[in-house]
Amino acid sequence: MSLITRLLCPVLLAASLPVVAAEPEPLEVFVSLAPQQTFVEAIGGDRVEVHALVAPGESPHLFEPRPRQIAALAEADLFVRIGAPFEEGWLARLRAANPELPILDARQDIALRQLATDQDVHHDHDHGHDHHDGEIDSHIWTSPPLVRVMAGHLRDALGALDPAHAEQFAANHDRFVAELDALDTELHASLDGLTHRRFMVYHPAWGYFAATYGLEQVAIERAGKEPGARALAALIEQARHENVRLILVQPQLDPRAAERVAEAIGGRVEVVDPLSPEYFATLRRLATLLVAGEDR
Template sequence: MKNPVKTLLSVTLGLSLLTGCTANTESEELGVINTQPTDDVAVTNPPETLDLVVSILPQEYFVRKIAGEKAEVTVLVQPGSEPETYEPLPQQLTAISQSQAYIALGVSLERGWLSKIESLNPDLVIINSGEGVPLIPMVEHHHHHDHDHDHDHGHSHGEDGLDPHIWLSPQLVKIQAQNIYQGLVELDPENQAEYQQNLDNFLAEIDQLDTEIRDNLSGIENRKFIVFHPAWGYFAQEYDLEQIPIEVGGVEPSAAQLGQLVNRAQAEDIRVIFAQYQFNSRTAETIAQEIGGEVVFIDPIAPNWSENLLKVSETFANTLK
């Protein structure tokens, strides 16, 4: 595997990430979110604490698991931001450029951010946590219901046509965790042993999560689900589910495509339409009304990554029959 530190990200524009994080009052004035560990006991950062930047909240969870109390993490994408239109504020870029390292997902959205950040701070260390992660194509609107596992055979969308939601696969997160660990060790070799122990603990947590998710999903017979935004392609691939998206790349379906989705849902006895709070749920509600079903919200960018994926698997188990 290539060294993820200072790896140039050969990615293209066109795909979107998701949002996250609660800003404190002082940070809101700068347009920057400085997150703190969510444990009950407050943690005072020592002077040697690493000053790191990540794109989204799930990454903050990964970094905290491995770095422990030795990092202060700034989350770039703020709550309420539309993924397709998000751009860092000038004040954010200035503040972030003063950090030691930017831990990137290594997907297309970040290319524009990185060029701006690096122009302000050429010495900023870039840790590509997505190095070595196999990407899958995004799927376009579905027009047929005679194909099995469309998440494996979907058509490309956008400039690079690749799905950026790599944090929603536990197995792919293990790769990202290894890359984060390597980056932390290069930044702070004196604490390598602690980072290694934390990494081992996190990998064990991921294995346990994977086991619980598989147990939750083992009894599902109809493994197809309709979702407004196609964030769950990697999750679907990993757990033998089929994601049927309503919108792709910010483009909602035409009236004809909407009718086809309704017909497909009725033909395959799909009664739940999944949505997320970051997007308008009107179209999802329209489909649910037509099929006599309901809209259920699931969040791909909740702050507690492990707890959230387990909750999503429980939701699938309770709603997919």
């Protein structure tokens, strides 16, 4: 074989090989809270890279997006908002930085509740604001059936952004929904038979969970404020009257008011984090605590 032939053979061989299109980069998705990250990853699989703005342990009520987060978000493929307190203040800046950024509202097609009155209200998605007198409860993810609604919109949004993998998103969605349905059935089996339908919390984060399973949360804190002496005394009296022995707190907030109530009623404080990315384990633990409280 001549020198020229030996030099040309690799080139000719490479030219004869089929051209394989490079796999596109995963979609860059930002969400407000860690539970949302769990949902998006379940549906997007390896076709998404998801970032939660509020890190585990941080409070959404005190959170301010960092400049580097806003800069990264402006380059993202999708932002999924959920109604967290910090969103409204900087959403206009985000839209100005990237007018083309798709924004999915996780509250779409969900009847929202007011924290103060626990009444149902509806979100106006055309104009991007809520029609209500009190503060809207944004903790919609605490109800598995509502996460099911969110999951359908996530599947559709990801499929629109990456049509080549729409079938993969649909299959992942179906598996995730089956897990949600199994969790919902399990929680009903645990909670439907409870005699005491009220439970006490420090921060009213479990309203949608309570509504789904026919329960009622009694909150110590309202509108970010601890109760005064008279309100605290009334809560203690209510807890004694209803034989409440369990008070739920979340790790992002000061538990001292809850501990004072627990001491007065001879009860205990348990930490359950509604912002945990371990979604299924968190709701199962909550149900276990509520059932255990029934037996005391």
